[in-house]
Amino acid sequence: xxxxxxxxxxxxxxxxxxxxxxxxxxxxxxxxxxxxxxxxxxxxxxxxxxxxxxxxxxxxxxxxxxxxxxxxxxxxxxxxxxxxxxxxxxxxxxxxxxxxxxxxxxxxxxxxxxxxxxxxxxxxxxxxxxxxxxxxxxxx
Ligand SMILES: [Zn+2]
Numbered sequence: 473x474x475x476x477x478x479x480x481x482x483x484x485x486x487x488x489x490x491x492x493x494x495x496x497x498x499x500x501x502x503x504x505x506x507x508x509x510x511x512x513x514x515x516x517x518x519x520x521x522x523x524x525x526x527x528x529x530x531x532x533x534x535x536x537x538x539x540x541x542x543x544x545x546x547x548x549x550x551x552x553x554x555x556x557x558x559x560x561x562x563x564x565x566x567x568x569x570x571x572x573x574x575x576x577x578x579x580x581x582x583x584x585x586x587x588x589x590x591x592x593x594x595x596x597x598x599x600x601x602x603x604x605x606x607x608x609x610x611x612x
Pocket of ligand 1: 535536537538539540602603604605606607
């Protein structure tokens with residue numbers, strides 16, 4: 473869903489969205505719709521957008537050890553701040569700004585919740601996933 477920045481100004485927007493068509497790469501399949509709930513609020517003075525919410529998802533991953541598919545349920549709470557891409561901050565590169573403040577940049581005049589969910593999921597999913605069986609073996 474693309475949320476226009478203009479629609480957030482001076483009020484809280486409730487987000488409740490189900491998504492199925494998010495590209496997480498060829499090794500990850502979405503088993504049941506990803507559910508995003510949360511509240512988006514705009515700080516009118518600075519144009520920062522705060523987004524606090526929760527993502528639940530059931531994904532099918534491929535175990536790096538036994539190469540079998542397994543399902544993983546995720547329940548991720550998040551709180552992020554998004555900054556508008558600004559022309560008058562040309563002395564600081566965008567990347568530096570993001571790393572320094574742990575914030576994200578949005579482009580244009582809307583925030584795309586699908587992009588946010590994709591980013592958070594990719595950050596959360598382990599790069600070398602282990603299935604429950606292999607995890608148990610590893611710990612014994
Ligand atoms: Zn395994």
